[in-house]
Amino acid sequence: MTSESLLDASGVCKSYGPVAALRDASLTVGPGEVHALVGANGAGKSTLVKILTGAVRPDSGRILIRGRDRKVHSPAEARRSGLVSVYQEPALIPDLDVADNLRLTGTPVDPFMKWVRALGIDKLDLFETARDLPLAVLRILDLARALAIEPDVLLLDEMTAALPANLAEKVLDVVRRQCETGRSVIFISHRFLEISALCDRATVLRDGETVGVVDVEAGVEEQIVELMLGTRTELGRAAGKPQQSAGDRRPEGETPRLRISNLGAGTKLEDVSFDLQVGEVLGVIALEGQGQDELFGVLSGSRRALTGKIEVDGTEARFRHPADAIRAGLVYVPSNRVDALLMQRSVRENIALPFCAGAWGPIDMAKENVRVDGAIERLQIDTRAQGEVQRLSGGNQQKVTIARWIATGVQTLLCFDPTRGIDIRTKREIYSLLRELAAQGSSVLLYTSELEEVQLVCDRAVVIFGGRVVDVLPADIANEPTLMRAAYGLPREVSSDAIPGSAPAHGASGIELGPA
Template structure:
């Protein structure tokens, strides 16, 4: 006797393909999501993950292949159709109506009403409280969405999806902006969803999360399916090899360089309530990392050095000459470049083309008689895109069509085109895959070897320890330790970051 027929997947992608012009973003990918399980989707930036998410969200329709729910083919022709099919996408940074309450955001357009069509706020708050109880979290239904942490915003989106009877949850880099405690709370919510029969597609560059949370893992490379395995049957090294198609022999390819003269000299920099008496130097050929916990003041210091933010006391000197405070234009003129943490909001103009973004820092040198030369702009964009291996379609395509890793490299290219003496990079590899991380590290190492002074802000300790010649640890707006790279350890950095430097010995 044969056993019962296997239960069909809750959701299945069958040979889906999607192209944008000449660029094939997804090439015949198949994937099955089962009720009660978390399935990881891994791959480098540009591997096709975001395109698959957008197809499941109803933003893009596949050119071929299809999506099945409970074994039946469905057409997700728009986001409303995806929601009606029971699919919810939880983004890294949700978009809520900031001036509405949590409950109003969850029931927007579907508010319960009383007689004469008046909104029943008591019923709405009661339903919202019940949704959060199912998730095992406590958020006030009446509080405004403005001011909610990213973690709580995601929980509001999950509660909204539950109210819409979602059964498939697609989580795209949900922990990228979360603390460890917030990530663990999210994982508990995800496990609770699965216990109630939901299927979860989990996208993350953090292998520790994938191996702790997921049962299966599918790897994509260059838009094509590579493998699907039980997480218990593979190793991190095996997944990385499949993602990049090669051995990643050195994620931190740091070259040994003899530092030269001091290029950047920060003295007594103070901004009341944010950072105090911050001082350090950076030499030619040196990579200096600013480490510390979230809120320690690292990003605020480098923004002040570059002139984005003003400071109350202190001074910044570049090559021995005092830098005018509060003026990014003056910093650029003196050879300082800042690659910001938020590449989409601060590093790129998403509506403009790849070539225009690459040339934004050099508009004046590229112009003739006050008019921008399109040929010069295109030539400059192509040069740096080639040198940094930026993968893109046409130079005139919107920069938003690039993957996250290629956007990051384009921001680097934009600033390197100014030929800076000092390069400041804030979270240089946040949200990009392991293969692109190695490329960014290689670029930074090569720039230092060529004599550039590099300041790196990073929350990833392996990156700090692997790339820095010196590690400056910040805590509550002050530098608490200055550690030579060869002597810095995870323990010594964390002791200094948490105010327990004496225990490092």
């Protein structure tokens, strides 16, 4: 296989500081093959893509294209050696028109236009500024530009996302035809239906390692899901996890802490409704980019909703600024600690920050000490490294972002993947804390990319796919395979029944093409 493979990457490793994004990834693509690259969130797909396209240098590993070692790393170099990629965010320069974008990359116009037509866009004004074109068209143009220079290996990252069904179909067609000429395509997708319809083989990544290469045939979904889950470290049950969920204990009709109806925002969040009960930990499960960022953005007051309404304790609420959300008792813990922390300041200042927002005057240090020390003790934050927060470990940093709200007396905690990239002990502590808070009458909305957390800490889980709620599961049946299937838009019980809904369950809102 190796001798005749177009692309052969092996032993690729890459670390960002102490975090290993790729441990030992490999990928082999033969001629005329459509090869799927799959993995759960944070498995290392995007890092591998960046390395293949030359945007990032690997720490170690070998990349052979047509059997030749590739040493220089830059997108231009990758392009010259025959590997071209189409990213999720189109690489067209927003302020240049299409013709200038072609000239910038040295793309010949005629083949480009030929591909544009083949991809289903009949009318294209070359002098239209890229910024003014709809996202779907930009992605098609990006693809046509890549095809026009006839690459040996074409890398498509979630190519059909944000495409209406008719264009997505054309894209799949073109990909198939591309392979008939002996060229290969690496296809990254969250959609099993596309993978099984299109791909020959699939490489599965988990925790930065290639854990398997499978031939795509009937029933391959099960095999892939299994590989993606693997045998994971047992985290153990969090302390105080009730056997009965809060949702079950509550009588019907009681006012929920938070009721969300038909919420839509941005381009990804379409229509989401659910209730968060008092004293409940509600999990939110979604693959990357299904609208969860927008959901949490709206709830935390960082962005505006386009449609729908939010009710807090039975009264409708509108948030124009995070301060409004905080006043309504909704506080936000982002996954990326860099977004929430003052890295150059002390633990104390970070925890006391919400108090300063409203009180500009002299600080009552005695009172602050009591509050801050209380929060530090409750979360067992290791403050031996006095001084700047950036010197704390990731786990301790995450605790600081939560401690800030414990000190203020929290009602509703919006946690966005709070345990991403932190050690197991801290994870356990955070689980216990969330359960404790719920037992005391707080509510927690927990988006998590670690599926097992649903059974460890949540009472229920809502699954979002394509900007809509596709399933709501009580924790006792929300095991990892079930959640994984639901997150991929597959029905709850895989059976021989026909899969409901048309191929990509994406809301293909009518996008007008060509110049308006």
